[in-house]
Amino acid sequence: MKQKAIFYHAGCPVCATAEQTFVAALDPARFDVEVVHLAQQRARIEEAQRAGVRSVPALLINGQVFHINHGADLKDLV
Amino acid sequence: MKQKAIFYHAGCPVCATAEQTFVAALDPARFDVEVVHLAQQRARIEEAQRAGVRSVPALLINGQVFHINHGADLKDLV
Numbered sequence: 001m002k003q004k005a006i007f008y009h010a011g012c013p014v015c016a017t018a019e020q021t022f023v024a025a026l027d028p029a030r031f032d033v034e035v036v037h038l039a040q041q042r043a044r045i046e047e048a049q050r051a052g053v054r055s056v057p058a059l060l061i062n063g064q065v066f067h068i069n070h071g072a073d074l075k076d077l078v
Numbered sequence: 079m080k081q082k083a084i085f086y087h088a089g090c091p092v093c094a095t096a097e098q099t100f101v102a103a104l105d106p107a108r109f110d111v112e113v114v115h116l117a118q119q120r121a122r123i124e125e126a127q128r129a130g131v132r133s134v135p136a137l138l139i140n141g142q143v144f145h146i147n148h149g150a151d152l153k154d155l156v
Binding site for chain 2: 005017018021022025026027028029030031059061062064066067068069070
């Protein structure tokens, strides 16, 4: 069964680069990656915060948050 | 042909988590990942700096540097 990974972003250029290069490099045989645009899906900001996301872009995988470079602080999206 | 990706780290706990979860999630059909321990392979610090690495752990992929969370600044390894 595939694992779920969630890529949180906010449409920033840093986010777009990370999505195109980094998220695209994940093994599609093992991961289903959901891409969540937090500026457009504001109802999911709280979920991201609970998962430990402090800034975007971030990838949640195996319950662990990886902040990739820095586009925007989550607190600035609230 | 596989693309080469380089994961730079310095043996820190943040680096180890990133390697075990994140680097392991890359598609092995498309990427050959070299893991470089900069504290043990100090001759490669300059190469990492030239590539744009400012802190570890970092992944160099398609010529782009992705800083993943934050373990240590590269300048502190020099």
